[in-house]
Amino acid sequence: MIQKLSEKNKDFFDQVYDVVRLIPQGRVTSYGAIANYLGTKSGARMVGWAMNAAHVLPDVPAHRVVNRNGMLTGKMHFAHENEMERLLKVENIAIENDQVLNFKLLFWDPIIELEL
């Protein structure tokens, strides 16, 4: 289904997608980190909302975005529940109990990585 988006939201979505596409393979980040990078510090939920809409775009690695705990909260939103975990495992990211192992180590923060 196509959602009607205001200009403001379209811009926000675009920024979110742009950042998500920059996440290196084998790395992960959080909704809050993206939100913070975009300036909408408290807009983590909006990022999650954007990911839900991003679901239709093939080039947005939404599986690399997890919540602050490294938990795969969005796995249920993929075509199949195991899809998110499977995609992460392909990138050598270990998953256990719906959670990314060594999350802190694999964490990719746009504020730090894209700093300059």
Add this chain to the structure above:
DNA sequence: AGCATGACGAACA
């Protein structure tokens, strides 16, 4: 306008 919900996060007990 009010109320409930959500791929979240931080503060607090």
Add this chain to the structure above:
DNA sequence: GTGTTCGCCATGC
């Protein structure tokens, strides 16, 4: 470390 509560902002009823 776990469970609860509140803030956040957009959407839907």
